[in-house]
Amino acid sequence: MKIIKTIILLSLIFCIVSCSNKDDSNEEQQEIPTSKIYKKTELIDGSNSYIVQEIFYESAKIKKLVFNKDNFWVMKTYTVSYTGNEIENIIEAGDYSSPSLEDYEIVNQISKTGNNYIISSDKNIFSLEINFTGDYVNSTKVFETSNPSNIYYQESFTRNSQNQLVSSNSDDFNVSYSNYDSNKEQNPLGNVYFSEFQAYIFILGLKFSEDTPQNAIQSQSSFSYEIEVDLEYDIDGYVTKSNYSFDNASPLQYIHSYIVE
Numbered sequence: 001m002k003i004i005k006t007i008i009l010l011s012l013i014f015c016i017v018s019c020s021n022k023d024d025s026n027e028e029q030q031e032i033p034t035s036k037i038y039k040k041t042e043l044i045d046g047s048n049s050y051i052v053q054e055i056f057y058e059s060a061k062i063k064k065l066v067f068n069k070d071n072f073w074v075m076k077t078y079t080v081s082y083t084g085n086e087i088e089n090i091i092e093a094g095d096y097s098s099p100s101l102e103d104y105e106i107v108n109q110i111s112k113t114g115n116n117y118i119i120s121s122d123k124n125i126f127s128l129e130i131n132f133t134g135d136y137v138n139s140t141k142v143f144e145t146s147n148p149s150n151i152y153y154q155e156s157f158t159r160n161s162q163n164q165l166v167s168s169n170s171d172d173f174n175v176s177y178s179n180y181d182s183n184k185e186q187n188p189l190g191n192v193y194f195s196e197f198q199a200y201i202f203i204l205g206l207k208f209s210e211d212t213p214q215n216a217i218q219s220q221s222s223f224s225y226e227i228e229v230d231l232e233y234d235i236d237g238y239v240t241k242s243n244y245s246f247d248n249a250s251p252l253q254y255i256h257s258y259i260v261e
Contacts, residue, residue: 034236036258038188044253165209173220177213185238
């Protein structure tokens with residue numbers, strides 16, 4: 001009888017331990033977020049919709065980025081070549097919808113010197129310098145290749161002690177940022193950031209801010225206007241929708257899609 005009681009007791013203990021371990025395992029599995037990579041963004045503008053940006057991958061590396069500017073006014077394609085894991089060149093091609101505008105293709109060689117990426121065109125007229133600290137962009141500068149002191153266009157980005165973007169300044173306008181959405185994935189379109197070289201910055205794996213600001217005020221000498229963005233996330237913290245509202249303009253909505261790694 002004692003043997004039977006002992007067997008029953010041991011069976012109960014084993015069952016309790018097994019169930020406890022199973023519950024712990026389920027809790028651990030639930031806490032692990034799904035890893036995803038960004039695929040594309042679709043713009044919803046009233047009753048119209050079209051793909052704004054799409055990324056194509058090869059062996060988990062960006063092979064091509066396609067950007068549709070202003071509803072097919074120009075379709076820009078950035079094709080990336082690698083040497084090992086390092087980016088060797090980015091071919092930028094522009095396809096205009098208007099026959100009066102000339103399509104183009106530029107082969108850009110990528111080199112890295114200290115905290116600067118130098119992007120040099122095969123046209124040998126202008127070069128782009130992207131200065132960074134860690135993963136964060138500090139400034140961009142377009143200069144004449146034969147005369148680097150002759151700066152054609154430049155942007156600068158300022159962050160606070162939490163590496164949150166607080167302002168950006170360019171030759172065209174100034175922007176101040178606020179209302180950060182912390183501990184979430186970045187908006188794949190850059191949210192309310194303003195940069196002429198967004199595609200290159202994305203391909204190079206750089207970013208402007210640790211957290212995403214949802215408010216921006218853009219100002220020029222004669223006027224200023226405000227942009228607000230309401231972001232929606234999936235269960236893993238990835239941005240699925242960006243709802244933009246503007247001063248004196250119709251709202252826009254962007255839908256973001258991902259690939260599960």
